[in-house]
Amino acid sequence: MHATREMPYGVGITAHRPRIDREPLLRPDTFAEGGFICYVSVFEDDGLYRMYTMNWGDARQGWNNPYEYMLAYAESTDGTNWTKPSIGIVDCNGSTDNNLVYAGHASPAFKDPNAPPDERYKLVGMGRKNGRPHLFGAVSGDGLRFKRLENPLLENYASDTHTVVRFDPERGRYVGYFRGKRHGRRALRTIAYAETERFDTWPVPQVIVTPDLNDGPDTDIYTNSYTPWPGSDAHLMFPAFYQRRLDDTEIHMMTSRDGQRWERPMRQPIIDPDSSGLGSSVYAGCELISLKPGEWALPISPRPTSHNAYEFPGGYPDTTDRGFVCLASWRQDGFTSLEAETEGFCVTIPFTFTGGRLEVSSWARFGGGIRFELVDASVETKFEAATAIRGHAFDDCDPVSGDVLKHAVSWHGDSDLSAWSGRPVRLRFQMRRARLHAFQFVA
Secondary structure, three states: OOOOOOOOEOOEEEEOOOEEEEEEEEOOOOHHHOOOEEEEEEEEEOOEEEEEEEEEOOHHHOOOOOOOEEEEEEEEOOOOOOEOOOOOOOOEOOEOOOOEEEEOOOOOOEEOOOOOHHHOEEEEEEEEEOOEEEEEEEEEOOOOOOEEOOOOOEOOOOOOOOOEEEEEOOOOEEEEEEEOOOOOOOOOOOEEEEEEOOOOOOOOOEEEEOOOOOOOOOEEEOOOOEEEOOOOOOEEEOOEEEEOOOOEEEEOOEEEOOOOOOEOOOOOOOEOOOOOOOOOEEEEOEOOEOOOOOEEEEEEEEEOOOOOHHHOOOOOOOOOOOOOEEEEEEEOOOOEEEEEEEEEEEEOOOEOOOOOEEEEEEEEEEEEEEEEEEEEHHHOOOOOOOOEOOOOOHHHEOOEOOEEEEEEOOEOOEOOOHHHOOOOEEEEEEEEEEEEEEEEEEO
């Protein structure tokens, strides 16, 4: 194949909405858990699933505590059936027989693989010192008994949302996604970012994501819900976009390669609470878990009321529904795809790879499929594209069809590409009625 230019045609990037399982995974059904679930995280920890939820206390139900928020804990061996152990730490209405692990505003905890055993679990919460808002940290050896650090992580900083902090092994640093610092009650909410070598001290976060010109002037980005893209160097966010005029929240999806520059592959919400039957407000948690083969699930927490219902006459409606946690599920790597509805073509930029096989995750309608062509990028010129490597052209490729997750691409039955490892190549895709979700080179 020779051409002065290789232009893609018939293909585009498509974002895919999840399947919503409205069956509650967990409800705040103990007295100590108070009212609505605000934020949630779920992660697998050496065979045990841990769930942390930040709950809001409801005084109308007799909940009497000096703290408006508290962090509750549940655990499961299968990710489906959950128990709430009595931790015996936080006093609620004169009793510590409850599943609360932290009193006060606290984002759900995370596990730090870089920490010593007695600080393996960490959380970030907002509090006040000398009348000013600060962000505080807490550490734990078992994920249940947290010790608040004496000095603030950030002074004079308000992040009254689901702050997401984790240790990034690639950077060798802690990275954090915070609420953008606001000035005045009417300023719009944004997402800010910071990183540090030490968990106990942080620089002032810098705003990295804001509503853009295509969003309404009354749009806030309420939460960030950051999570790494499993098995890759990519990143995801599922921020809750708050529409002030409508007084509701909807979940959007954003993607990034470096965790700091973000794109929205679709303008519409990835989870719309109205069309999903989830009420008027819904917030995404963080961390993706796999409970079914070939699927990734994200915890979400619908709320039975709108954000500002307390400002309406009579306050929050008198309802026994305190919200719940359920799951939004995608096929593995199925958040986006390169899609050809009919016929399409695309080519990558030059790159090098390690490994010996090309594995793809793809889906095709009946009669559709994808063929791949490997090109030696070292012989290309500015004006002329290179021909396919002998034996690795489209006509040699065994078509990839159906629904596959980790399919080894082959040419005349041979998938070995180790001879080209470390050498500059391109990949060309010839697609028909198909979606290419992911490709990678493996050993």
